[in-house]
Amino acid sequence: MAIQRITLAKGLNSGLRKAMEDDPKVLVMGEDVGKLGGVFRITDGLQKDFGEDRVIDSPLAESGIVGTAVGLALRGYRPVVEIQFDGFVYPAYDQIVCQVAKMHYRSKGRSKMPMVIRIPFGGGIGAVEHHSESPEAQFAHTPGIKVVACSNPVDGYWMIQQAIACDDPVVFLEPKRQYHADKADLDDSVDPDPLFSSRVVRRGQDVTLLAYGPTVKTALSAAEAAANEGTSLEVIDLRTLSPLDLGPVYESVRRTGRAVITHEAHVNLGMGSEVAARITEECFYSLEAPVLRVGGFDTPYPASRIEEDFLPDLDRVLDAVDRSLKF
Amino acid sequence: MSHHGFGPDLVEVFGPSQSDGGPELVQLLTPEGERVHHPEFDRDFSAEELRGFYRDMVLTRRIDTEATALQRHGELGIWAQLLGQEAAQIGAGRALRPQDHVFPTYREHGVAWCRGIDPLALLGLFRGVDHGSWDPEEKHFGLYTIVIGAQALHATGYAMGMQRDGVVGTGDPDRDAAVVAHFGDGASSQGDVNEAFIFAASYNAPVVFFCQNNQWAISEPIERQSRIPLYQRALGFGFPGVRVDGNDVLATYAVTQAALQRARDGQGPTLVEAYTYRMGAHTTTDDPTRYRLSDDVERWKLRDPISRVEVYLRRNGLVDDDFIDTVRAEADQLGHDLREGCKAMPDPQPLDMFDHVYAEETPELRAEREGFAAYLAQFDGHSVEGRR
Numbered sequence: 001m002a003i004q005r006i007t008l009a010k011g012l013n014s015g016l017r018k019a020m021e022d023d024p025k026v027l028v029m030g031e032d033v034g035k036l037g038g039v040f041r042i043t044d045g046l047q048k049d050f051g052e053d054r055v056i057d058s059p060l061a062e063s064g065i066v067g068t069a070v071g072l073a074l075r076g077y078r079p080v081v082e083i084q085f086d087g088f089v090y091p092a093y094d095q096i097v098c099q100v101a102k103m104h105y106r107s108k109g110r111s112k113m114p115m116v117i118r119i120p121f122g123g124g125i126g127a128v129e130h131h132s133e134s135p136e137a138q139f140a141h142t143p144g145i146k147v148v149a150c151s152n153p154v155d156g157y158w159m160i161q162q163a164i165a166c167d168d169p170v171v172f173l174e175p176k177r178q179y180h181a182d183k184a185d186l187d188d189s190v191d192p193d194p195l196f197s198s199r200v201v202r203r204g205q206d207v208t209l210l211a212y213g214p215t216v217k218t219a220l221s222a223a224e225a226a227a228n229e230g231t232s233l234e235v236i237d238l239r240t241l242s243p244l245d246l247g248p249v250y251e252s253v254r255r256t257g258r259a260v261i262t263h264e265a266h267v268n269l270g271m272g273s274e275v276a277a278r279i280t281e282e283c284f285y286s287l288e289a290p291v292l293r294v295g296g297f298d299t300p301y302p303a304s305r306i307e308e309d310f311l312p313d314l315d316r317v318l319d320a321v322d323r324s325l326k327f
Numbered sequence: 328m329s330h331h332g333f334g335p336d337l338v339e340v341f342g343p344s345q346s347d348g349g350p351e352l353v354q355l356l357t358p359e360g361e362r363v364h365h366p367e368f369d370r371d372f373s374a375e376e377l378r379g380f381y382r383d384m385v386l387t388r389r390i391d392t393e394a395t396a397l398q399r400h401g402e403l404g405i406w407a408q409l410l411g412q413e414a415a416q417i418g419a420g421r422a423l424r425p426q427d428h429v430f431p432t433y434r435e436h437g438v439a440w441c442r443g444i445d446p447l448a449l450l451g452l453f454r455g456v457d458h459g460s461w462d463p464e465e466k467h468f469g470l471y472t473i474v475i476g477a478q479a480l481h482a483t484g485y486a487m488g489m490q491r492d493g494v495v496g497t498g499d500p501d502r503d504a505a506v507v508a509h510f511g512d513g514a515s516s517q518g519d520v521n522e523a524f525i526f527a528a529s530y531n532a533p534v535v536f537f538c539q540n541n542q543w544a545i546s547e548p549i550e551r552q553s554r555i556p557l558y559q560r561a562l563g564f565g566f567p568g569v570r571v572d573g574n575d576v577l578a579t580y581a582v583t584q585a586a587l588q589r590a591r592d593g594q595g596p597t598l599v600e601a602y603t604y605r606m607g608a609h610t611t612t613d614d615p616t617r618y619r620l621s622d623d624v625e626r627w628k629l630r631d632p633i634s635r636v637e638v639y640l641r642r643n644g645l646v647d648d649d650f651i652d653t654v655r656a657e658a659d660q661l662g663h664d665l666r667e668g669c670k671a672m673p674d675p676q677p678l679d680m681f682d683h684v685y686a687e688e689t690p691e692l693r694a695e696r697e698g699f700a701a702y703l704a705q706f707d708g709h710s711v712e713g714r715r
Contacts, residue, residue, distance in 0.1 A: 027491075053491055059529055064522035071430075071484020074463070075492070079484075091518075099481070100472050100652055106458035106470050109683040143684050143692075166688035196689070243689035 418579025496593025513544025
């Protein structure tokens with residue numbers, strides 16, 4: 001394949017298509033995923049090419065979508081279910097944390113649950129309530145499922161295929177505000193990083209900046225701005241939230257002595273809390289400052305006219321960087 | 328139920344309470360052991376089949392009484408009793424073909440018996456040595472499901488998988504398959520059960536929803552779950568519902584077999600409501616004397632599923648005392664084996680808790696296991712009390 005310039009939406013769509021071509025057991029299921037191609041068009045054209053038995057338009061019932069996917073997985077299929085918006089995943093929460101997550105464990109490994117639960121997550125699109133949530137910590141707190149977040153078109157293409165190939169259930173988070181935003185070059189002759197790995201996306205010396213999903217772009221913008229002011233930020237895209245891959249993070253923090261983590265989810269008991277605790281355990285003697293967190297405030301997601309104030313932006317990240325450097 | 332001053336009274340809508348299951352109840356053997364016929368669901372039973380039903384029910388009852396006794400002796404943490412529901416479960420269980428697949432709740436000890444599950448494996452779950460040790464695919468019998476009704480969706484999805492595998496409606500009796508989802512009257516209130524009805528109807532999935540209406544969801548009576556007979560709900564979802572006498576093993580068998588065949592033939596789901604009564608408690612922690620009348624229990628004792636088959640078999644000369652004695656002796660042996668086997672079950676090792684969390688174990692979990700193993704190793708050669 002020649003190098004293609006693609007969006008995240010295109011990367012995910014192509015990745016899904018490739019996975020379906022490679023394995024006839026892969027099914028796509030969810031509300032409006034068929035003829036419409038999903039409300040974000042991520043599954044565009046798949047039903048036309050793979051048929052209604054493999055790209056299944058479902059009734060409007062999230063627990064039903066995930067619960068029937070459990071049965072399909074037990075029958076040997078690899079269902080990829082789409083939750084239309086993050087805030088709609090909660091009706092399926094019981095099925096995900098009590099059934100999907102525990103089936104392999106309860107059956108002593110006899111029943112595999114190779115399911116992917118795709119969730120468009122995060123804000124920044126000016127939506128009404130329940131359409132801009134960041135529920136990752138709720139799932140990362142549950143043993144038995146794995147949680148990943150892509151941040152760019154190339155990762156979207158590879159990570160969705162890797163998640164589908166994984167024999168464990170994967171909650172797959174897609175930053176919805178970046179579906180149709182930036183383009184990147186996809187060269188699929190280059191081997192991808194493993195699914196459950198973090199990646200240094202910008203080298204720097206002064207502070208380690210951690211992000212995933214939609215805040216990777218924010219972090220890179222902050223690093224760009226900081227560089228203009230003479231501060232060098234190292235940016236790491238966590239990519240995998242459960243398991244966490246903190247080896248590269250520890251290596252970085254031991255060099256910089258400082259870490260700031262940013263995510264859209266509420267700060268209290270969020271992913272940042274876990275990462276900060278682990279960095280403290282592993283890098284205590286290297287730290288020059290406490291690990292700082294920049295996230296959404298501990299309020300319900302606000303009305304969209306003020307969501308820009310809720311979301312961590314470049315200035316709030318740089319403010320935390322300044323606070324870190326002042327210790 | 329009291330009249331709330333708005334909406335019709337239950338009696339106005341449905342007439343007086345139908346404690347006998349009402350005129351729509353499918354029955355082939357009366358509580359007095361008299362064989363009756365039904366225009367739609369009748370079938371002939373060989374003497375061997377009938378004796379088999381009797382034996383299955385007696386042995387299943389023994390599993391239940393032994394497990395209850397083991398719980399009283401502190402050998403099981405808890406036990407979900409099935410006393411009174413033997414016919415509903417043996418009738419449904421024996422109607423299965425080998426390739427059919429069952430998704431149970433946590434009280435399907437009789438169905439498990441029909442699927443060849445070692446009763447000790449059921450006890451293991453309630454003793455706390457594991458979460459179920461049988462192979463769900465090999466036995467075609469899923470793990471017990473504690474969250475009420477969750478398995479109705481799994482059953483529907485599994486049935487959708489069968490459709491995609493091409494094992495529905497081919498006309499080959501050894502190939503065509505269906506799924507049974509078991510649940511109770513309480514579960515009929517759960518969203519998952521209702522969503523399963525919708526998915527199954529929408530995709531015409533080969534699934535039989537088998538509801539054992541045992542009248543009680545712990546202390547909540549059936550009136551708290553439904554203002555209409557449960558089987559009538561099926562019509563609202565677009566598939567047929569049947570109410571069968573769940574204390575009549577013949578009728579339960581015949582109705583379930585018909586529903587399964589319908590599903591295997593590609594005609595979609597059926598709701599079977601097995602109208603029965605939970606003679607015991609919900610579980611061994613429950614005290615039904617706090618919420619129900621002993622009169623009701625006494626009335627249902629007269630409908631005992633085992634004694635009516637025994638009466639029929641004896642009256643028609645299909646069994647002799649030797650047969651009955653042999654089954655009793657078999658039950659005694661089973662009881663003995665369960666008592667001994669249960670007490671001999673080894674506890675799992677502490678590090679076993681880390682096994683099988685993932686198909687591909689994570690480095691984080693591996694590190695946790697190793698850390699705990701190292702911690703435990705400090706106490707090698709010391710008593711367990713030495714840990715603290």
